Amino acid sequence: MDKPRVAIFDFACCEGCQLQIVNLEEELLDVLTLIQPVEWREALSDQSDTYDIAIVEGSITRPEDEEKLREIRAPAAILIALGACATMGGINKLKNNFAMDEVRAEVYGKDGSMPHLNTLPTRALDEVVKVDLKIHGCPINNREFAYILRCLALGKTPAIPNYPVCVECKMRGTVCRYEYNEICLGPVTRAGCNAPCPSAGFWCFGCRGYVDDPNVQAAREVMEHYGKTMDDLKSRLLLFGSGQEPTS
Numbered sequence: 509m510d511k512p513r514v515a516i517f518d519f520a521c522c523e524g525c526q527l528q529i530v531n532l533e534e535e536l537l538d539v540l541t542l543i544q545p546v547e548w549r550e551a552l553s554d555q556s557d558t559y560d561i562a563i564v565e566g567s568i569t570r571p572e573d574e575e576k577l578r579e580i581r582a583p584a585a586i587l588i589a590l591g592a593c594a595t596m597g598g599i600n601k602l603k604n605n606f607a608m609d610e611v612r613a614e615v616y617g618k619d620g621s622m623p624h625l626n627t628l629p630t631r632a633l634d635e636v637v638k639v640d641l642k643i644h645g646c647p648i649n650n651r652e653f654a655y656i657l658r659c660l661a662l663g664k665t666p667a668i669p670n671y672p673v674c675v676e677c678k679m680r681g682t683v684c685r686y687e688y689n690e691i692c693l694g695p696v697t698r699a700g701c702n703a704p705c706p707s708a709g710f711w712c713f714g715c716r717g718y719v720d721d722p723n724v725q726a727a728r729e730v731m732e733h734y735g736k737t738m739d740d741l742k743s744r745l746l747l748f749g750s751g752q753e754p755t756s
């Protein structure tokens with residue numbers, strides 16, 4: 509069986525998710541027995557227009573990004589959005605809460621009107637092209653990345669968790685952040701990270717995005733139980749949800 513040809517591309521991001529792939533170290537060698545990387549700016553000098561799987565990191569923030577993403581999509585049988593910037597716009601989407609002229613002036617001062625700084629409201633990849641699979645997180649969980657690539661190389665459908673982070677948090681026996689009078693997004697956020705933040709003493713800030721069909725009523729009950737309001741919860745949704753409320 510021919511190995512699937514895999515190309516990795518990036519748009520607006522910190523490239524931390526690609527770094528997570530490199531951080532797989534020996535396991536990466538294992539994954540490479542199943543796939544053939546043909547383009548990956550961070551690790552290869554080769555380039556190719558012929559590939560089966562395109563893995564795309566970063567969000568779309570300029571007109572030329574949109575055109576390039578469509579070009580990347582065209583030859584790919586499977587397009588994977590890698591990390592929160594690609595799956596939901598990520599932290600880059602915070603700027604959508606402001607006027608773009610204001611954003612440009614804030615970041616670049618008097619140079620903000622230069623043509624190459626022609627920033628647009630941030631979009632996730634699936635707001636521009638069809639996305640077949642999402643690898644969630646900021647950064648991604650590299651074990652999940654390796655699992656998904658293995659599945660695809662073997663012609664299997666990877667199972668992406670569709671239950672909340674609270675499940676993994678409780679399985680780890682972590683004391684809930686609400687017991688510390690904090691607000692945590694675990695009840696509406698997709699699991700798969702093994703809840704590292706609550707176990708390290710931080711609330712979940714929702715970097716894996718919402719579960720499909722989040723149980724908003726259960727979240728409301730948690731809020732009421734701990735004397736919080738849904739507005740308190742919404743105040744935490746800005747970082748990754750860009751203020752977009754979960755609905756069910």
Ligand code: SF4
Binds near residue numbers: 565590647
């Ligand atoms: S999702 Fe996070 S770690 Fe990954 S590229 Fe975006 S900002 Fe960086």
Ligand code: SF4
Binds near residue numbers: 682683685686712
């Ligand atoms: S609300 Fe947060 S800390 Fe509490 S169980 Fe859920 S994920 Fe864990």
Ligand code: SF4
Binds near residue numbers: 704717
């Ligand atoms: S616990 Fe929440 S913020 Fe932390 S990695 Fe998991 S989804 Fe992201």
